[in-house]
Amino acid sequence: MFTAFLIKYAEIGIKGRNRHLFEDALIQQIKYALKKCEGKFLIHKTQGRIHVDAQTEFDFDEVVEHLQRVFGISGICPVVYVEDEGFEKLCDTVIQYIADVYPDRNKTFKVNARRARKNYPKESMAINMDMGEAILNAYPEMSVDVHNPDIMLNIEVREKIYIYSEIIPGPGGMPVGTGGKAMLLLSGGIDSPVAGYMIAKRGVKIDAVYFHAPPYTSDRAKQKVVDLARIVSRYTGPIYLHVINFTDIQLYIHEKCPHEELTIIMRRYMMRIAEHIAKETECQGLITGESIGQVASQTMSSLIATNEVCELPVYRPLIGFDKQEIVEVSEKIGTFETSIQPFEDCCTIFVAKHPVTKPNVNVIRKHERYLDEKIDELVKTALETDELIIVSE
Ligand code: ATP
Numbered sequence: 001m002f003t004a005f006l007i008k009y010a011e012i013g014i015k016g017r018n019r020h021l022f023e024d025a026l027i028q029q030i031k032y033a034l035k036k037c038e039g040k041f042l043i044h045k046t047q048g049r050i051h052v053d054a055q056t057e058f059d060f061d062e063v064v065e066h067l068q069r070v071f072g073i074s075g076i077c078p079v080v081y082v083e084d085e086g087f088e089k090l091c092d093t094v095i096q097y098i099a100d101v102y103p104d105r106n107k108t109f110k111v112n113a114r115r116a117r118k119n120y121p122k123e124s125m126a127i128n129m130d131m132g133e134a135i136l137n138a139y140p141e142m143s144v145d146v147h148n149p150d151i152m153l154n155i156e157v158r159e160k161i162y163i164y165s166e167i168i169p170g171p172g173g174m175p176v177g178t179g180g181k182a183m184l185l186l187s188g189g190i191d192s193p194v195a196g197y198m199i200a201k202r203g204v205k206i207d208a209v210y211f212h213a214p215p216y217t218s219d220r221a222k223q224k225v226v227d228l229a230r231i232v233s234r235y236t237g238p239i240y241l242h243v244i245n246f247t248d249i250q251l252y253i254h255e256k257c258p259h260e261e262l263t264i265i266m267r268r269y270m271m272r273i274a275e276h277i278a279k280e281t282e283c284q285g286l287i288t289g290e291s292i293g294q295v296a297s298q299t300m301s302s303l304i305a306t307n308e309v310c311e312l313p314v315y316r317p318l319i320g321f322d323k324q325e326i327v328e329v330s331e332k333i334g335t336f337e338t339s340i341q342p343f344e345d346c347c348t349i350f351v352a353k354h355p356v357t358k359p360n361v362n363v364i365r366k367h368e369r370y371l372d373e374k375i376d377e378l379v380k381t382a383l384e385t386d387e388l389i390i391v392s393e
């Protein structure tokens, strides 16, 4: 029965000149989300609203599910459009609408009419009164409550007449693309896909980098990261995933540096390389899935050591989350099942038995000098052999 959706978005902070940027980005993301749905849709804006009009048959649940992944949408209102065939016919349609949408009619309601087309013969107040009466006649079990109705029946008179009453919650946030771009360090774990999702929700476009260590990490481990990026791209739009071959750098660190510092030094090189790619691709920050104290390389002291090699801000949206809280988000966004597939990631191969938990930055810097002879060349080669995969659904 529904032929369209009215898209609601939070208007705070998007007044004035930013407004059309916000709306255009939102429209673009809606188009991207609906490309994967069956049916054809016209997406357009009128007077500060965004409309999604179905031009063919479509699967209601599928469309709602996809719209619920578009950041910036606060509510999705399924709409029935009808031709203007006189007020009596409209009342009949609304009565039928109530029958279809509300099998249980022991409810209060309010008619909220808006006459956007001024040549309609009834004023808004009269529509409210007369339609309210028609509904009460049809359904004596219903009653009017103008302050706090169970059903707010919106009637908008335009070229056609819109009828809607339901608001399905959207994901909130800001449309991707309105907040710049950042580089996500994406591993095959649970945390980093969630971290990327959270920053994207604030309107930030996401690129990603994965450090691959063949043959220590398999092609299946890499495929898992591609799969995770694909799930995250449902929310963010296409992700440019850089796969960096990290094996020689890791082996060299393993050969030259104290083993309890391997993880920290390796993480410092990941950050350096990620930042290099970030700067070249106009990213304004890095994103990691770190959370204080989760593992030895994420203590406050370790974070000092990994943070200091970067100039760009490092965003760590999970920093105060417990693992269980991260798992809940990952289940909600659909990455959990993929994240827990048991393929080794490059950190587990090279982990020391007793990694330092309180690394001293000066000591780390000193030990990194053991790498002077070859490391610049290895980093250069890693960057030159960057494999770019454009991931989208
Ligand atoms: P995750 O679940 O995201 O893998 P983790 O708990 O395994 O995190 P670490 O292995 O310490 O934690 O990694 C911390 C962060 O460093 C990750 O969240 C991710 O952002 C980044 N990272 C770790 N390994 C890689 C990798 N191989 N490629 C890209 N980024 C990585």
Ligand code: MG
Pocket: 187, 188, 189, 345, 347
């Ligand atoms: Mg990991």
